[in-house]
Amino acid sequence: MNSRVIIPQFTARRMTATRLLAVLGLVVAGMAAGPRAHAQDATAPATELRRGDQHFIRDLIQRTEQNLAAAKLAQSDAADPRVRRFAASLAEQDQDLDRALTALASAHHFVTGLPAESRWKWTDELRKASANDFDRKFLGRAIDAHEELLGALKDAADDATDPVLRDIAKSRVSQYKQIVDQAEELKGSLRR
Secondary structure, eight states, X not given: OOOOOOOOOOOHHHHHHHHHXXXXXXXXXXXXXXXXXXXXXXXXXXXXXXXXXXXXXXXXXXXXXXXXXXXXXXXXXXXXXXXXXXXXXXXXXXXXXXXXXXXXXXXXXXXXXXXXXXXXXXXXXXXXXXXXHHXXXXXXXXXXXXXXXXXXXXXXXXXXXXXXHHHHHHHHHHHHHHHHHHHHHHHHHSOO
């Protein structure tokens, strides 16, 4: 018994015809799906952000990146474990806001390039703090920075024209108010 499997041999002409039919089928399926099927196409032009919204995004990203850098530094350099835990929580929340804003900017093909010299200003100040002063300086600066960020979020929530930006800002106002309150309470509980 000789069992042989017969494999059809495709000629170049048959292969080309098969590919052509497959592509034609995809084109017809795409046309049937309508114009909305391509709404998320990366090559499709994005709506342009208004100048004011660009300013809000750039400002908020810059603030969150500064805060994030300081929070990461405090996670390793703070003496009090409560301050390290607070810094970790702060970093997580700032990173979440930064991701949301960066994704929004990317969806609009908006480049948020920030000047390097202004990014890490208060992180550099913290690096110069003595071990005894670090926790208080970090919390004091975190309070100031997050009050400023809170004000910027409120402005964006009220004045932004892009609905996604408004939603991002509105959804975080109470969260950042809690951050400021927690930082003030923690700073008050530290030994002098």
